[in-house]
Amino acid sequence: MKKSLLQEFFKGFWEILPPFRLVLGLCPILAVTTLAENGLGMGIATTFVLFFSNILIALLKNVIPKKVRIAAFIIIIATFVVIVELVMKAYFFPISQKLGLFIPLIVVNCIILGRAEAFASKNTVLRSAADGLGVGLGFTMSLVLISSLRELLGAGSVFGIEVMWSGFEPFGFMVQAPGAFVCLGMILALINLVPKKI
Amino acid sequence: MEYLVLAVNAILVKNILLAQYLGNCPFMGVSKKTDTAAGMGMAVIFVMTFATFITWFVHYYFLVAFNIEYLQTIVFILVIAALVQLIEMFLKKSVPALYRSLGIFLPLITTNCAILGVAVLVITKDFSFLQSILYAFFSGIGFALALVIFAGIRERFEISHIPAAFKEMSIALITAGIIAMAFYGFKGLDTSLKSILIK
Numbered sequence: 237m238k239k240s241l242l243q244e245f246f247k248g249f250w251e252i253l254p255p256f257r258l259v260l261g262l263c264p265i266l267a268v269t270t271l272a273e274n275g276l277g278m279g280i281a282t283t284f285v286l287f288f289s290n291i292l293i294a295l296l297k298n299v300i301p302k303k304v305r306i307a308a309f310i311i312i313i314a315t316f317v318v319i320v321e322l323v324m325k326a327y328f329f330p331i332s333q334k335l336g337l338f339i340p341l342i343v344v345n346c347i348i349l350g351r352a353e354a355f356a357s358k359n360t361v362l363r364s365a366a367d368g369l370g371v372g373l374g375f376t377m378s379l380v381l382i383s384s385l386r387e388l389l390g391a392g393s394v395f396g397i398e399v400m401w402s403g404f405e406p407f408g409f410m411v412q413a414p415g416a417f418v419c420l421g422m423i424l425a426l427i428n429l430v431p432k433k434i
Numbered sequence: 435m436e437y438l439v440l441a442v443n444a445i446l447v448k449n450i451l452l453a454q455y456l457g458n459c460p461f462m463g464v465s466k467k468t469d470t471a472a473g474m475g476m477a478v479i480f481v482m483t484f485a486t487f488i489t490w491f492v493h494y495y496f497l498v499a500f501n502i503e504y505l506q507t508i509v510f511i512l513v514i515a516a517l518v519q520l521i522e523m524f525l526k527k528s529v530p531a532l533y534r535s536l537g538i539f540l541p542l543i544t545t546n547c548a549i550l551g552v553a554v555l556v557i558t559k560d561f562s563f564l565q566s567i568l569y570a571f572f573s574g575i576g577f578a579l580a581l582v583i584f585a586g587i588r589e590r591f592e593i594s595h596i597p598a599a600f601k602e603m604s605i606a607l608i609t610a611g612i613i614a615m616a617f618y619g620f621k622g623l624d625t626s627l628k629s630i631l632i633k
Contacts, residue, residue, distance in 0.1 A: 259462060259603050260459060261459070262458035262459055262461075262462060263455050263456055263457070263458045263459070263547050266455040266458060267454075267455035267456075306515075306544075307515055310511055310512075310515055310544070311508070311512065314507055314508040314511050314512070315508060317507055317508075318504065318505065318507050318508050321504075321507060322504060336558075337551060337554055337555060337558070340506070340507040340510075340550070340554055341456075341547045341550060341551055341554075343507055343508075343511050343550065344511070344544075344545045344546065344547040344550050345547070346459050346545055349545055412618065413452055413453050413454075413455065413614045413618070414611045414612070414614040414615040414618060415611070416455065416611070417607050417608065417610040417611030417614055418607070418608050418611035418612075420607050421600075421603075421604045421605065421606070421607030421608035421610075421611060422604075422608070424603055424604040424607060425597075425599040425600045425604040426599070428598070428599040428600075428601075428604060429599045
């Protein structure tokens with residue numbers, strides 16, 4: 237049974253929600269989620285790359301020879317990453333400084349290559365666009381969720397706005413590397429409690 | 435002495451997996467058995483050192499020379515992808531024994547962000563050529579060390595009772611968190627080594 241365009245779009249929000257359902261692209265989700273703002277920035281940058289690379293790969297799927305497809309996908313993805321990198325440096329300089337190394341690393345984010353290989357290279361342009369946008373926004377949602385939680389517990393604020401009571405002692409642990417792993421593991425366990433198909 | 439600090443830093447204090455969050459996909463993906471983890475670790479040490487060796491030259495003698503540093507990402511990933519392919523072909527033809535043990539990990543390495551990450555890091559940190567190579571080599575060792583420790587723990591999961599929701603990835607991530615906490619303890623080592631160096 238073929239899914240409708242809308243279903244293709246919405247599956248990224250739950251059924252294959254990265255990184256919980258598709259356990260891919262862990263590096264950005266662990267590294268940049270100390271502040272909600274960084275999580276959102278990273279999510280939007282990834283969505284942009286995923287959306288456009290999915291469209292371009294779907295357009296070129298019959299032109300690219302099977303044997304060199306992975307290399308071709310990587311070049312297409314890298315092109316969009318360079319665009320994002322330059323745009324962010326020009327217009328969103330503070331956030332691009334904070335994300336630093338992790339913007340060029342979008343190239344090797346397995347979610348993007350994974351969608352290119354598993355979806356865009358087999359489906360029409362429209363469906364690939366819906367898939368790319370859905371998975372990208374799902375990823376952004378997860379990033380914002382995790383980063384808000386870590387910022388809330390680690391610094392007592394969300395998006396830089398103080399929300400905790402005045403005597404709140406932030407857990408330094410949450411903004412450090414160990415906190416990232418434990419926090420992601422806990423959320424993953426919670427999500428596993430809910431069935432895949434609702 | 436300077437290189438000792440670099441080594442301790444790259445292997446223990448700023449471990450690439452546990453403190454810098456690079457290369458987590460293979461960390462979760464190939465850590466179910468100690469032998470495969472060791473194989474992956476060796477392949478990463480090898481490719482990481484070699485890739486940094488080449489990208490360092492590419493950056494300073496090609497990108498900087500032609501004033502096209504903004505193409506760094508695209509050029510580096512191409513170099514790494516081509517290099518991995520070359521290594522694979524070379525090993526297959528000339529060192530079949532090594533190919534049999536490392537071969538299956540090589541294609542996975544192209545998308546290992548630790549390789550590209552280290553290649554970019556040594557440029558942003560303005561390391562000299564020797565420093566870059568050593569940093570890449572020691573980071574690879576740090577990666578292999580963390581991976582093997584982690585796989586050793588994960589092997590035990592098969593015989594332990596884990597609540598259904600925590601099975602597979604979830605418990606693995608929490609374990610990684612605990613190992614990261616242990617590695618966090620090495621932070622003091624860095625300061626004490628540096629104070630010895632100043633004396």
